[in-house]
Amino acid sequence: MSITRRDLIRTTAGLAVGAAGAGLIGMPARAEETMKITPEEGAELRVTRWSPFVDGDEKQWLANTEQFTKDTGIKVTIDKESWEDIRPKAAVAASVGSGPDIMWVWFDDPQQYPDQLLDLTDLADYLGNKYGGWYDGPKAYATNDGKFVGLPIATIGNAMVYRKSWVKEAGFEEFPKTTDEFLKLCQALQKSGHPAGFTHGHGVGDGNNYAHWLLWSHDGAMVDEKGNVTINSPESIEAIKYASELYKTFIPGTESWLDVNNNRAFLAGQVGVTANGVSAYYAAANDPKLAEFAKDVGSANLPVGKSGKDIELHQVTSAVVFKYTKYPNAAKLYLQYMFEKPRMSKWIESSSAYCCQTLKAYADNPIWTANPVFAPYAKASETLRTNGFAGPLGSASAGVMADYVLVDMFAEAVTGQRTPEQAAERAAERAKRYYEA
Structure with missing residues (x-):
């Protein structure tokens, strides 16, 4: 890339850089497009x-x-x-x-x-x-x-990645679009020896993405518009029960998975479906040993629940x-x-x-x-819902996510440590420490 005298004006005090069209990118620009930033010397x-x-x-x-x-x-x-x-x-x-x-x-x-x-x-x-x-x-x-x-x-978009041949083998010509049908697919995959696997551990991306989808697909929410904690609700209980049924179809150990584990399990052929960024496919497509594997990878947006809308945390x-x-x-x-x-x-x-x-x-x-x-990854920025839903973002929403309150709620219930009701109640208590502080 060539830089002209109009692009960079050097002075003894530093650099005045016009970084709009006429600046760093070397294109004609109107005056209102130009923003000049002079960096500190040295x-x-x-x-x-x-x-x-x-x-x-x-x-x-x-x-x-x-x-x-x-x-x-x-x-x-x-x-x-x-x-x-x-x-x-x-x-x-x-x-x-x-x-x-x-x-x-x-x-x-x-x-x-x-x-x-x-x-x-x-x-x-x-x-x-x-x-x-x-x-x-x-x-x-x-x-x-x-x-x-x-x-x-x-x-970083999140979508279902799956083995196309295994989904067809399980009796599905296309990937399910609803949560009810998705559960049936996972049950069929397990019976055919190709279990599902979703992160219930403290994965910054995959753990949070999965937990929020579970909650939102059943119309649950951590808080209401005013920031009042609402996680202990019938909708949450329903989401937890659904997650427990899905968990029965999982490969063992997902409660300790971090962001790398589902990639590894999918690429090793241990699971037939998981939720991930495009990285799982990318790794296969760029490995000569996995060329045939890559051809068998499909992707889809996460199934829709009660709301009837694509609601995902990217x-x-x-x-x-x-x-x-x-x-x-x-x-x-x-x-x-x-x-x-x-x-x-x-x-x-x-x-x-x-x-x-x-x-x-x-x-x-x-x-x-x-x-x-x-x-499925193309409109991630357009369709994402923020983790503070339905309340405002702030220190409380950030603290609840950093403390994995929602992730733990599902993990505790699906592994049998708590009943769905106990898990929702504990999540509410933990969330209130942030929202009522």
């Missing part, structure tokens, strides 16, 4: 992100970062943490005031320490105005008190900038650069349908029509 950045499940995601992000350093002279070091370690380490950094300048966090993590995060509203507004606006769900996760305290990077990751950073302008410039079309479009495409766009203008990325398996 700026260096440290970024912490989660470990990738799709190689193309990491490789392209690193390539974009290297280009950023070439274009601006700002060195960027990128560290990786496991999915489960991101949340506690981000909280520690916010608490002690030391750590990475930028960090990729999960769901409503920014709501736990908004006062420790840099206000990115001006940058978010610039990007939103230029690229068709932010999807409501990702935006809600990244905003607090009307301000952007993060930038939503991606929504995993949103946002980039936050901690206030303690010595280089706030450089951090904002880096994020601006990465969200501009030449970088963001290529990153979404390289992620092979794993990372769904959070800005609407990127919805026409060619990756979404490149493979039928990718289709």
Whole structure:
């Protein structure tokens, strides 16, 4: 990529970068499209992100970062943490005031320490105005008190992945669209020696995604619109009983699964169906030894329950900038650069349908029509429901999710540790510690 004198104006005080059309992306721009950010002299950045499940995601992000350093002279070091370690380490950094300048966090993590995060509203507004606006769900996760305290990077879609031949062998010509039919499929798969497997452990993504789908598909909710805890309800009891019936069809051990376990079980041929990002298919499609396996992989949106609507929790990751950073302008410039079309479009495409766009203008990325398996993931940002439903996002919703209240409710009941009624009651007690504090 060539950079002209209009792209970067170097001065002894630093760099004035025009990052709109006439800026970093080398296209004509109107004055209102241009946002200039002058980084601090001698700026260096440290970024912490989660470990990738799709190689193309990491490789392209690193390539974009290297280009950023070439274009601006700002060195960027990128560290990786496991999915489960991101949340506690981000909280520690916010608490002690030391750590990475930028960090990729999960769901409503920014709501736990908004006062420790840099206000990115001006940058978010610039990007939103230029690229068709932010999807409501990702935006809600990244905003607090009307301000952007993060930038939503991606929504990691969640869908059913299954073995097509085994589903047909079980007597189903197509994947079930309702929860009742889905239970029948799982029962048939178990009888044919191909059990189901869904995460009941503390998987940041898969555990939360599955638990929220179970609850919402039966019209349950953790809280009402005012934030009153409503999890101990007939709807929740019904959801727990349904989950218990599904659990009888599972491979043993799912109560201890984390985010990697269902991938491994599916790729090893131990389960016939699970819920996952596109990473399970991606791993098979990129392994010559699993070429035939990959041809047998199908995907579908999660079955619909009582509501009659697609209601799913997809995993949103946002980039936050901690206030303690010595280089706030450089951090904002880096994020601006990465969200501009030449970088963001290529990153979404390289992620092979794993990372769904959070800005609407990127919805026409060619990756979404490149493979039928990718289709259920294409609208993850558009259809997601936030975990704070039906109440507002904030420290309470973030705390309840971080404490795995909903995940534990289902796990305790399906494993027989508590009755459905006892599990719902305990979940309500735990949730009230956050919502009534």
